[in-house]
Amino acid sequence: MEKRLFKSLALAFTFLLSFASQAQNASPEMADVMRANGKIYVVVAVLLIIFVGMIVYLISLDKKANRLQNELNDLKK
Numbered sequence: 001m002e003k004r005l006f007k008s009l010a011l012a013f014t015f016l017l018s019f020a021s022q023a024q025n026a027s028p029e030m031a032d033v034m035r036a037n038g039k040i041y042v043v044v045a046v047l048l049i050i051f052v053g054m055i056v057y058l059i060s061l062d063k064k065a066n067r068l069q070n071e072l073n074d075l076k077k
Contacts, residue, residue, distance in 0.1 A: 005059065
């Protein structure tokens with residue numbers, strides 16, 4: 001389970017890193033305006049909350065699935 005979690009987090013980190021490297025060359029005007037108004041921090045905070053919520057949900061879902069799988073294996077024995 002820990003290996004799967006580590007692999008999933010590594011994949012997500014690599015995926016996000018690829019977006020960050022591509023975004024360095026572009027300079028959209030909308031981001032400059034939002035940064036000037038201070039709204040970019042709200043957007044970043046909301047995205048982080050959503051991302052962390054999804055990770056927590058997936059981890060809890062994985063734990064529940066593993067528990068059900070163990071119960072099923074115990075019933076088969």
